[in-house]
Amino acid sequence: MRAKKVKTELRREQIIQAALDLIGIQGIQALSIVGIAERVGIVPSALYRHFKNKEEVLDGVLMLIKKRVLGNIAHVKKKTSDPLEQLQCLLIRQTRMLSENRAIPHVVFSDGVYTGPPDRKAKVAEIMAAFLAGIQDIITEGQQMGTIRGDVIPFAASVMFLGMIMPAAVISNVSEGIVDIPAHAETVWPMFLRCISNEKKDQDHN
Amino acid sequence: MRAKKVKTELRREQIIQAALDLIGIQGIQALSIVGIAERVGIVPSALYRHFKNKEEVLDGVLMLIKKRVLGNIAHVKKKTSDPLEQLQCLLIRQTRMLSENRAIPHVVFSDGVYTGPPDRKAKVAEIMAAFLAGIQDIITEGQQMGTIRGDVIPFAASVMFLGMIMPAAVISNVSEGIVDIPAHAETVWPMFLRCISNEKKDQDHN
DNA sequence: CTAAATAGTGAATTGTGAATCACTAATCCA
DNA sequence: TGGATTAGTGATTCACAATTCACTATTTAG
Numbered sequence: 287m288r289a290k291k292v293k294t295e296l297r298r299e300q301i302i303q304a305a306l307d308l309i310g311i312q313g314i315q316a317l318s319i320v321g322i323a324e325r326v327g328i329v330p331s332a333l334y335r336h337f338k339n340k341e342e343v344l345d346g347v348l349m350l351i352k353k354r355v356l357g358n359i360a361h362v363k364k365k366t367s368d369p370l371e372q373l374q375c376l377l378i379r380q381t382r383m384l385s386e387n388r389a390i391p392h393v394v395f396s397d398g399v400y401t402g403p404p405d406r407k408a409k410v411a412e413i414m415a416a417f418l419a420g421i422q423d424i425i426t427e428g429q430q431m432g433t434i435r436g437d438v439i440p441f442a443a444s445v446m447f448l449g450m451i452m453p454a455a456v457i458s459n460v461s462e463g464i465v466d467i468p469a470h471a472e473t474v475w476p477m478f479l480r481c482i483s484n485e486k487k488d489q490d491h492n
Numbered sequence: 493m494r495a496k497k498v499k500t501e502l503r504r505e506q507i508i509q510a511a512l513d514l515i516g517i518q519g520i521q522a523l524s525i526v527g528i529a530e531r532v533g534i535v536p537s538a539l540y541r542h543f544k545n546k547e548e549v550l551d552g553v554l555m556l557i558k559k560r561v562l563g564n565i566a567h568v569k570k571k572t573s574d575p576l577e578q579l580q581c582l583l584i585r586q587t588r589m590l591s592e593n594r595a596i597p598h599v600v601f602s603d604g605v606y607t608g609p610p611d612r613k614a615k616v617a618e619i620m621a622a623f624l625a626g627i628q629d630i631i632t633e634g635q636q637m638g639t640i641r642g643d644v645i646p647f648a649a650s651v652m653f654l655g656m657i658m659p660a661a662v663i664s665n666v667s668e669g670i671v672d673i674p675a676h677a678e679t680v681w682p683m684f685l686r687c688i689s690n691e692k693k694d695q696d697h698n
Numbered sequence: 699c700t701a702a703a704t705a706g707t708g709a710a711t712t713g714t715g716a717a718t719c720a721c722t723a724a725t726c727c728a
Numbered sequence: 729t730g731g732a733t734t735a736g737t738g739a740t741t742c743a744c745a746a747t748t749c750a751c752t753a754t755t756t757a758g
Contacts, residue, residue, distance in 0.1 A: 320716090392603045497755065525747085526746090541706075
């Protein structure tokens, strides 16, 4: 049966979304043109009307992920002006996003990143760098406002922030969801807070 | 030229080591029987004298990694009896191991883990679980001795410990070693210490 | 020293997945 | 309405990687 004709613009989005879904289900390694086409409802060769090759599809996936990740940071910055609150909110959003969208860790950790053309690696690096930079911004601001300890090194702290999210995602993937990522985030947050916040000794009583 | 005959026992080790090396260089995805055989100095088909198939080679690699990771924990426990010191020492060893042996993150984070036969996933899960369990042990002991806060949840803390290592390894891989993992570990350790240690308020202020 | 056994070889088989192409059907627009 | 453009199709090509296999060279034991 012949598929309905759809304008390239839209098909591209469908294809990228399909690829993202499939990655979430089976990982990048198993991602095939045939699989994507099937999911979109067209024949494999039709896909080449919209993308030059598989690599270009992957590029699209990366751009989408970048948009979502950075979108979270932007959203959080609008929501409140308290850096610590921003971080907590970001943690929650990010973990929710990961647990709903398992494709992201697959893409970021995939060793295809290392195998593929070098610019793919660079793109992943850029996404991570942008994410870390956003967090460092927040931390620096918190330091200026005095709610975050001055002796915290923003870069190190941003990597540690990532460290609350990344292992949880990996463990959750590997262990078939035994770990509830958002729940874990809630548990870890107070610990992280203790790392960086500038509590003046006596304030913490619950 | 014909390769020297070597006893299976030894060849198996050579093959596993070659696979580990190659994974470190090009990632799991690009790992091929041809590549391994070449590196060992035999012809591809010869490899099948020693392993049933590629999957079995991967199994061997996983076992080797497990041995090394758990070996680090055992070593650290022998070295000192102070839990906090054990953790710091473990952090140092583990990061050194990762920066020398880039294959490990490739294997553990590879999405091939999700694609491959389900028991491969289970094996990776087991390695991570064993590692986390080791850390939890140390933490629990620290709590009994009073040097680690009682309100710390061992599992959460162990994941966070992993969080000091894992993101650093990934960033280092992606960014072509811009981040020096062991150096980063040194930076982050004091922060982690603040998370879990039971300093009685007034001892460290600068 | 010789015959199992053990390990290594190259050719052939098989499977898979990406990409190309000539062709067809739908849509656009003048 | 009718030609040009755009998107979809199926057959096919190409490359590559995992195995298998009949055969050969080398050890090792009796």
